[in-house]
Amino acid sequence: MLPIGHYLFLSAALFIIGVIGVITRRNVIVILMSIELILNAVNINLVAFSRLYGDVAGQVFALFIIADAAAEAAVGLGIIIAFFRNRETVLADEMDLLKW
Amino acid sequence: MIQATMDFLKLYWAPLLCGLVIVAVLPLIVGYIVLVERKLMADMQARLGPMRVGPHGLLQPIADAVKLLIKEDIIPDNADKLVFWLAPVLSVGAALLSIAGLAIGPAFQIARDINIGILFVVGVSAMGIFGIVLGGWASNSHYSLMGSLRSSAQLVSYETAAGMALVSGLLLTGTLNIKAIVEAQYTEGIWFGMLAPVAFFIYLVASIAETNRAPFDLPEAESELVAGYMTEFSGFRWSLYFLAEYTNMIVVSSVATTLFLGGWLRPFARVAFFNFLDYVPSLLMIGVAGYCLLRTPKQPSRVQQLFMLAVAVLCFAVALVLLAPAVLPIAKPFYAGIHGGFWFIFKVSAYIYFFMWLRFTIPRYRFDQLMRLGWQFLIPLSIVNVLVVGVALIVSSYFNLHGWAMLLVTTPAAILALVVALMILAAGQEGQAGKESAAAPDFYGG
């Protein structure tokens, strides 16, 4: 295993790229995909520490995060499909029904 | 740097060699499986099949390969070039990578002794779904897109059932390691296909659906959406998809053989009474050689006679190789490897023969019937089966039953699982009795 700093740097870099994706893009599906990237960055962090301490709990937590990400992606995409049926758009800027 | 490379090679030369052999030989094997299918189809339809190219059509795959390679590469007008190139590559890559986890015999394995053995094979072949979805999208055609969406929906649905069927088979082993699974069947003395027949049945049906074979081949049947997602791919790209499909067939058969049919074990591997079965492989090959020798004088031309003679000599040589470990004492250590390889290939071939037999016999399922079968019958059946096999295992370990005695507990368990699943299916049918008469709903695929 390499020094833990390598994995933390990789995880931080992926996290930041994911955050940039979430706050910069207009297409809601790409925003959801960037959220998945953020979750993956967290997973790398957890598994790296699990390897460092020899404790498998980090991997179990990462497993739960993957299950959770699946649930969230399913529900999020369901919402997007429902919205698309009504408004014909997937751009975040145009989803402004609640704006005054 | 050089030293590190040399160390790496010293450790991994055997798996690398196995990998190279497989990648080089697999397209040829797939070609001959296609020839076997055409000959079998012809036999079941009372005709002869390919007979022109080579004696009895034995060189047909080579002619097909040459034709596909020199065909013009047509790309649709507005197709996305990157994705159009990528889609067949993904399918083939996933299929070939999953072969890396398989063990043909105890010595021939590329990824040796991996902890997650069988899950690796199943998981990586699941990546091939992407090749289908992207292929349909990249073709820039409505019908290809619909075909690919239908095909991938079918694959995802039956993957769940196949996975749960594997889980109930794996409950009997306690480990995912492929060598350990076959060792467990050796220790118990009984194949897990007999201890978990429902799981074997579910995996059989689900694997037919997983590989898009008849009767589940609606997405790629010729009378339906032309060839579904493969329509716009011509020449070499199409042959890559084709290679991926038949490689998936081999992978799925190998997984079923490893887990349910005893892998590379001889039938009744531990019973000394059946030791005469050790001579069956070589006798079989001698039989084939004898048949080729008999047919040699009946060939029309000299070249074909020589070819048949060469095939006969080849079969005879293989028979001698198979005979060696059982007869010569110096070859005894290689017994497990050579005979194991033979039995494994024999079982995989039997499974593939069953696939082909089904293709020529049973009519096609309509898409909504297919989805209903997967979701409303196979998935509840597989979940109930996991529960029931678990209970059967606890009961049999309480009474300390091993090997064939476990059948006393697992057979009633299997019948119970089937009854419960059929009850669930019947309960679902009652609610739908009125709607069945309507036309086939088409909300899958847009």
Place this chain on the structure above:
Amino acid sequence: MVDKVLFYIFAGLAIASAALMVTRRNAVHSAIFLVTALLATAGIFLQLRAEFLFIVQIILYVGGIMVLFVFVIMLVNLDVALQQIQFARQKWVALIVALALSAQLGLMLWSSEKIPGQGIPVLAAPAASDLPPNSEAVAQSLFGTYLLAFEIASVLLLVAMIGAVVMAKKEK
């Protein structure tokens, strides 16, 4: 040595794919690059000897979630979306915020290695051959210590499944 090479290959692939993913105009291209990033992450898991998580990542994330994403992208495929503006109006403010975040993270990582006693203790990881078989260890932990969390996660998945079906159903 092999470890190092593998890590740099997978890490480079992950970061490059992620960067490409957030900048593509075409959503399907973004999805493909996310798949590559996820596969690279799976490679990192394998390099960290987390074999079960590696295959779970491939089966669930790549073979499940990404297929779902690509399905939805194809169902809402708008050709007109390709000609529209790709980045939101707040992109410059967003980039400044992201720069601030990365400065924070960078400072934290740098200081944890340079200032002794602060941040991550310098430990030696157990040797790879000392690790217990991964699937068995994860199974022991999952069905032993964290059984309640496992059950709750299964209920969560059931709820999500019902929710997604209800949400995407067509109004009759």
